[in-house]
Amino acid sequence: MNLIGRLADLQHGQLADFFAQLSSKERSLTRRGQPYYRLEFRDQSRGVAATIWEGSPLEEPCREEWTVGHFYKVRGRFDESIFGGLIEISKLRPVEPADEKDGFDPAGCQPSSQSDPQQILDRLLDIVDREIETKELHALVTSILESNQERLQTLPGALHHHHAYAGGFLEHCYSVLQNVLYLIETYRGQHASLREPIVRELAVAGAILHDIGKLAELDGDVANSAYTTAGELIGHISLGRDLIRDTARQLEIEAEWLLRLEHLILSHQGSAEHGSPKLPMTWEANLVYWADQLDGNVFRLAASIQQDGEGKFVSRPNPIGRRVYRGDSPSKPDSSS
Numbered sequence: 009m010n011l012i013g014r015l016a017d018l019q020h021g022q023l024a025d026f027f028a029q030l031s032s033k034e035r036s037l038t039r040r041g042q043p044y045y046r047l048e049f050r051d052q053s054r055g056v057a058a059t060i061w062e063g064s065p066l067e068e069p070c071r072e073e074w075t076v077g078h079f080y081k082v083r084g085r086f087d088e089s090i091f092g093g094l095i096e097i098s099k100l101r102p103v104e105p106a107d108e109k110d111g112f113d114p115a116g117c118q119p120s121s122q123s124d125p126q127q128i129l130d131r132l133l134d135i136v137d138r139e140i141e142t143k144e145l146h147a148l149v150t151s152i153l154e155s156n157q158e159r160l161q162t163l164p165g166a167l168h169h170h171h172a173y174a175g176g177f178l179e180h181c182y183s184v185l186q187n188v189l190y191l192i193e194t195y196r197g198q199h200a201s202l203r204e205p206i207v208r209e210l211a212v213a214g215a216i217l218h219d220i221g222k223l224a225e226l227d228g229d230v231a232n233s234a235y236t237t238a239g240e241l242i243g244h245i246s247l248g249r250d251l252i253r254d255t256a257r258q259l260e261i262e263a264e265w266l267l268r269l270e271h272l273i274l275s276h277q278g279s280a281e282h283g284s285p286k287l288p289m290t291w292e293a294n295l296v297y298w299a300d301q302l303d304g305n306v307f308r309l310a311a312s313i314q315q316d317g318e319g320k321f322v323s324r325p326n327p328i329g330r331r332v333y334r335g336d337s338p339s340k341p342d343s344s345s
């Protein structure tokens with residue numbers, strides 16, 4: 009048996025051993041009512057599907073033992089089909105420490121940022137030093153970033169919608185922050201209320217912390233590929249407010265602007281339909297909402313244009329949710345997205 013080690017290296021018709029992360033598992037029914045499990049395995053640059061039929065020898069271990077987010081050594085045949093890459097699994101077991109000598113590396117089984125997360129984090133901290141003069145607010149932001157820096161470097165921006173890869177969280181926060189600073193510089197000359205120093209400082213803090221609740225929403229024990237119980241029941245918006253409140257309490261911060269920062273966190277997705285219990289009601293909350301929406305939409309549009317396929321137009325379904333014109337020379341898909 010040829011040990012490939014990388015799912016991305018498999019060719020059509022090839023039977024091989026490889027390492028991969030189980031990224032999704034869903035029980036479903038065919039149109040004729042036959043039950044099955046639809047799985048997806050992935051490495052850093054490829055995701056492929058697999059089907060386990062009810063009643064097959066692998067159905068019970070699939071149902072009872074195979075866990076989303078965990079890493080496995082898989083033996084299977086890879087085939088290209090009209091539905092994309094498919095794996096017919098013959099054997100599967102969890103990875104073991106001894107697999108490292110055969111090339112297993114958890115980082116190689118997950119998509120990841122093409123940027124250095126440590127450099128992004130350092131740049132965010134530099135901007136905090138430059139932009140936030142209010143001592144307590146500076147301490148709040150830096151305390152949260154520095155005490156969670158190892159986890160933040162592996163955190164995705166989301167499970168599915170945008171920046172869904174290790175390091176994507178910091179990429180997204182940095183882009184939102186750049187959008188916020190651009191909006192302030194563009195419009196502050198026209199609107200005196202936008203020139204208030206606390207507005208700029210809270211907008212900078214909010215751009216960095218608006219999604220911070222994902223630290224508790226996403227499950228680090230399964231490589232951030234699933235929600236925690238708190239993530240399912242409460243969600244990152246309220247969890248983020250809790251984290252900010254707890255940190256402020258630990259730092260003995262009692263300031264009027266703290267309520268405005270909490271409001272920004274609770275309102276940053278814009279409406280109850282999208283998970284926010286309040287609409288944005290301050291300059292800084294609106295700035296972060298607009299900046300967040302822009303970054304997510306730019307990411308989804310780029311991912312749509314980069315989809316596999318022929319022709320000038322990308323048809324639905326795609327991440328942006330509508331037909332997209334990409335011209336005569338479609339870009340190859342970016343492995344990080």
